[in-house]
Amino acid sequence: MNFSEELTKRTGEVQEIIYRYLPEEKGYQKTLLSAMNYSMTAGGKRLRPLLMQETYRLFGGAGKTVEPFMAAIEMIHTHSLIHDDLPAMDNDEYRRGKKTTHVVYGEAMAILAGDGLLNFAYETACRAFLTEPGNPDVGRAMAVLAEKTGVGGMIGGQSVDVESVGQPLSPDKLDFIYRLKTSALIEASMMIGAVLAGAGEEKVKLMERVAQDVGLAFQIQDDILDVTGSCETLGKPGGSDERNHKTTYVTVKGLEKAQEEVKDISNRALETLGSLNEKNIFLEELIRALTTRES
Amino acid sequence: MNFSEELTKRTGEVQEIIYRYLPEEKGYQKTLLSAMNYSMTAGGKRLRPLLMQETYRLFGGAGKTVEPFMAAIEMIHTHSLIHDDLPAMDNDEYRRGKKTTHVVYGEAMAILAGDGLLNFAYETACRAFLTEPGNPDVGRAMAVLAEKTGVGGMIGGQSVDVESVGQPLSPDKLDFIYRLKTSALIEASMMIGAVLAGAGEEKVKLMERVAQDVGLAFQIQDDILDVTGSCETLGKPGGSDERNHKTTYVTVKGLEKAQEEVKDISNRALETLGSLNEKNIFLEELIRALTTRES
Numbered sequence: 085m086n087f088s089e090e091l092t093k094r095t096g097e098v099q100e101i102i103y104r105y106l107p108e109e110k111g112y113q114k115t116l117l118s119a120m121n122y123s124m125t126a127g128g129k130r131l132r133p134l135l136m137q138e139t140y141r142l143f144g145g146a147g148k149t150v151e152p153f154m155a156a157i158e159m160i161h162t163h164s165l166i167h168d169d170l171p172a173m174d175n176d177e178y179r180r181g182k183k184t185t186h187v188v189y190g191e192a193m194a195i196l197a198g199d200g201l202l203n204f205a206y207e208t209a210c211r212a213f214l215t216e217p218g219n220p221d222v223g224r225a226m227a228v229l230a231e232k233t234g235v236g237g238m239i240g241g242q243s244v245d246v247e248s249v250g251q252p253l254s255p256d257k258l259d260f261i262y263r264l265k266t267s268a269l270i271e272a273s274m275m276i277g278a279v280l281a282g283a284g285e286e287k288v289k290l291m292e293r294v295a296q297d298v299g300l301a302f303q304i305q306d307d308i309l310d311v312t313g314s315c316e317t318l319g320k321p322g323g324s325d326e327r328n329h330k331t332t333y334v335t336v337k338g339l340e341k342a343q344e345e346v347k348d349i350s351n352r353a354l355e356t357l358g359s360l361n362e363k364n365i366f367l368e369e370l371i372r373a374l375t376t377r378e379s
Numbered sequence: 380m381n382f383s384e385e386l387t388k389r390t391g392e393v394q395e396i397i398y399r400y401l402p403e404e405k406g407y408q409k410t411l412l413s414a415m416n417y418s419m420t421a422g423g424k425r426l427r428p429l430l431m432q433e434t435y436r437l438f439g440g441a442g443k444t445v446e447p448f449m450a451a452i453e454m455i456h457t458h459s460l461i462h463d464d465l466p467a468m469d470n471d472e473y474r475r476g477k478k479t480t481h482v483v484y485g486e487a488m489a490i491l492a493g494d495g496l497l498n499f500a501y502e503t504a505c506r507a508f509l510t511e512p513g514n515p516d517v518g519r520a521m522a523v524l525a526e527k528t529g530v531g532g533m534i535g536g537q538s539v540d541v542e543s544v545g546q547p548l549s550p551d552k553l554d555f556i557y558r559l560k561t562s563a564l565i566e567a568s569m570m571i572g573a574v575l576a577g578a579g580e581e582k583v584k585l586m587e588r589v590a591q592d593v594g595l596a597f598q599i600q601d602d603i604l605d606v607t608g609s610c611e612t613l614g615k616p617g618g619s620d621e622r623n624h625k626t627t628y629v630t631v632k633g634l635e636k637a638q639e640e641v642k643d644i645s646n647r648a649l650e651t652l653g654s655l656n657e658k659n660i661f662l663e664e665l666i667r668a669l670t671t672r673e674s
Binding site: 107111112113115116117120163167170172173190191192193195196198199200202203204206207210213214217218219220222223224226227229230231233234235236239240241242243244246247257260261264 | 402406407408410411412415458462465467468485486487488490491493494495497498499501502505508509512513514515517518519521522524525526528529530531534535536537538539541542552555556559
């Protein structure tokens with residue numbers, strides 16, 4: 085099997101795990117549950133749970149403790165997409181070729197579906213306490229998840245991004261936004277994979293650095309694709325950053341320099357990863373593939 | 380000291396604990412952090428953390444493990460107020476006599492401040508893992524918090540409430556909404572207090588029943604005050620339920636019957652509580668006071 089076939093296979097397996105943790109659509113709150121599942125089943129690369137699982141394997145993890153956390157990280161990511169798309173935020177009507185949640189379910193229900201998914205992520209991760217009561221690694225993983233999602237992570241980054249629309253950005257502030265808005269959840273993914281496999285503090289820190297670079301490279305590649313990609317490959321109209329007067333790596337440094345940086349940063353991630361005794365060839369190929377992707 | 384003085388004193392102590400867990404307003408995400416603190420410091424009865432602490436004491440809890448959870452439950456409650464007030468939801472401009480978060484900070488920042496507080500609640504509760512790694516009660520408490528906040532609790536109740544605006548409600552559905560939207564967080568408060576004090580499963584279940592009644596009586600009293608109270612005592616204009624064509628206990632059963640039910644339900648709560656060997660006189664008085672309050 086070549087890498088691309090292997091990726092399809094493993095992404096399918098990851099998706100199957102996520103689907104097992106989705107709520108049943110029943111009871112008076114059925115509309116809410118449908119709205120949550122609508123966005124959870126709208127496709128996507130499942131990159132964060134995939135990175136979590138592969139990092140778990142890298143450090144010899146073989147059990148199922150990681151599975152609720154894989155679902156949880158995807159729920160948090162999806163929560164952020166639903167709220168980012170709202171009229172008061174980016175006001176996007178399409179994502180991944182499908183209508184966004186507030187277009188289908190209305191704005192109030194979309195706000196609640198986002199809230200519901202953020203909270204359901206913790207509800208889902210808490211299942212690991214039932215299977216492993218008293219395992220301190222579960223508590224550590226939960227703390228990483230909350231920290232990287234919150235004001236010092238994804239939500240904090242989004243708030244700075246929202247405030248900065250239409251304003252010139254210093255390189256320092258742009259880096260800050262990318263690190264929080266995109267890298268933080270990828271850091272959570274790889275750190276939690278390491279923590280739950282029993283890796284020590286030093287190795288968890290090293291994975292945080294790897295993930296920060298992976299996230300940065302991923303986001304710059306996103307900026308590049310917004311300029312070079314088509315609606316067909318992206319599942320949404322390209323050129324949205326320019327229309328929204330968004331400052332990105334491409335507008336600040338130019339397309340060519342941005343493309344160079346993607347390569348440099350992902351090489352740095354691979355070097356850091358290579359300094360470990362543990363090896364996971366698929367994880368390395370995945371990181372390489374992320375920076376050459378076309379969608 | 381009479382009950383009213385004692386309540387003021389204990390509420391002050393609870394507020395001091397909550398304030399210790401609020402985020403520092405610094406860094407690029409300062410606006411977000413200010414918006415979160417703006418609503419957290421806007422007053423309020425601090426009822427949920429107060430009930431949590433008193434239940435903790437009821438079962439002999441004397442340590443500090445409960446404190447991050449006290450802050451967390453108030454953050455979740457405040458999250459729900461910020462999102463409920465949004466233009467897409469109740470569109471309220473005032474709460475507790477102060478402008479609501481989206482009026483002061485704009486809609487996008489208010490959505491993120493609500494998200495930020497919901498997540499910060501978990502981040503804060505996770506601190507208990509640091510002080511007590513491997514204590515399975517902390518994991519149990521976290522699971523209760525997530526379950527009662529989520530689709531089967533507060534957020535689920537809010538979604539049914541939103542869908543029901545302007546529609547006739549069956550008594551069953553009205554009960555469902557009250558139980559999820561209001562009782563669920565009060566159940567979480569009293570259950571977590573019991574769990575962290577080391578109470579067994581049976582006593583935790585009993586406290587869930589007590590709290591469900593307390594929440595129900597509290598919400599019906601809210602409906603009553605919306606009809607009988609003034610802007611001065613409520614901190615917001617009265618009669619909002621009528622203006623918003625909301626179905627409430629008062630519109631369904633009439634004012635007099637609603638007032639009777641508040642008494643019956645709170646008496647039932649006190650009876651259930653009285654069946655325990657453990658006693659907390661202040662907690663009993665607090666439950667009695669909630670149903671005779673005028674604001």
